Amino acid sequence: MGASNHHVNLHVSKFEAPAKLKTLSFALIAVGLLTFVIGLMKNQDRLWTSYLVSYFYFSCLALSGLFWIVINNVAKAGWSVSIRRYAEATTSFIPAILIGGLVLLVGFKHLYPWANPEVVAENPVIAAKTGYLNMGGFVIRLFIFAVGCMIFRHVIVGNSLKQDKSGDESLTTKSVAPSVGFIVFYALMFSLFCVDLLMSLLPTWYSTIFGIYGFSGMFQAGMAFLAIVIVLMRRSGLVKGYVTEEHQHDVVKYLKGFSIFWAYIAFSQFMLIWYANIPEETEYYIARAQGGWMSISMALLIFRFVVPFLALLPRGMKRNDSNVLLISTLVLVMQYVDIYWMVYPNFFDGHVTFGFWEIGIFAGFAGAFLLTIMSFWSKHSLVPLKDPRMHEALNHHVAY
Secondary structure, eight states: OOGGGGGSSOEEOOOOOOHHHHHHHHHHHHHHHHHHHHHHHHOHHHHHHHHHHHHHHHHHHHHHHHHHHHHHHHTTOSTTGGGHHHHHHHHTTTHHHHHHHHHHGGGHHHHOGGGSHHHHHHOHHHHTTTTTSSHHHHHHHHHHHHHHHHHHHHHHHHHHHHHHHHOOTHHHHHTHHHHHHHHHHHHHHHHHHHHHHTGGGSTTOOOTTHHHHHHHHHHHHHHHHHHHHHHHHHHHTTEETTSOHHHHHHHHHHHHHHHHHHHHHHHHHHHHHHHHOOHHHHHHHHHTTSTHHHHHHHHHHIIIIIHHHHHTOSHHHHSOHHHHHHHHHHHHHHHHHHHHHHHGGGSGGGOOOOSHHHHHHHHHHHHHHHHHHHHHHHHSOSSOTTOTTHHHHHTOOOOO
16 A cells, blocks of 8 residues: 555544444443442442452553553654544543542452551551551552543643644644653552552562553553554544554554563563562462462463464454454453452452452443543544644555
């Protein structure tokens, strides 16, 4: 596909949220709310574990969009301009990180052993960590992270949307400095977000690369979601000529690259702990090498790394819509399994438990996520038409 062909038949339609999809979103939210209310009355333990998994899952999807936008801003990348709106849409869920975090505080003591004074009193290891692991610190860090992400999103995505109206080209360069700021802020605060929400479920254990493990999974899942949106948008005919298989190819390269990076970090964390064989480090993996958890650990390795890596290796397979949809969906499922694998072995005597609660709460979050994305697209153009780098996106050609 030569560069010259891309100027033929450029067309952007306005996005109208399909009535069926809207109804589905509201139905999913209703299911989630109902599950939540029943859980509060009947089974708080299962409610809060399933809530934590889904809350972290959708927070990651929302944040991955913003992270992808800022790295393209910092690199001054032009190729990705025409697909930027899809990543911007996922960021519209970022305020839910604050709201969802406040809800999480209600079930705080059901999740975190260090939140219970009697547990702390009995365990000197946990007691020694109370300088960091305390309710006040947890709330402040969560608040700084959620509000910080909202402010950065307001500035960075705000500039992109303002440019649609004003056509002011300087807004493109004005987004570079806040994007650099966000990367620095995010590197620290997302690590703490992972440590607070997931690692501290087992407060006697620690890993120095847990934040990076969380990041690698977040970005791999984010790229899978972006790849799905690109395929669906191309098929829908809403953005003729602006989004091509060249863009799809490059996003899928990100997806494949981060499948390798996730495996690398997962292996690094496991291998060092296994090799050192120190009791306070090995408890995490011992719990995940017994019972049904061993097969889930193997499933993660195979379906989160081996299958995506091999299935996306050939050039043609990155451009094959059905293959991209299938592998991206698989990665999104495995991201859920991964977070579940980090949370659940700490509860229910280490038994694998999955059912109504997990599905119901996930449905609620999924409905809200879908709704925020559709609402964003129906309010804004699907392509940032006045971006000065648009010509680069239109002439984008992957040579290899």
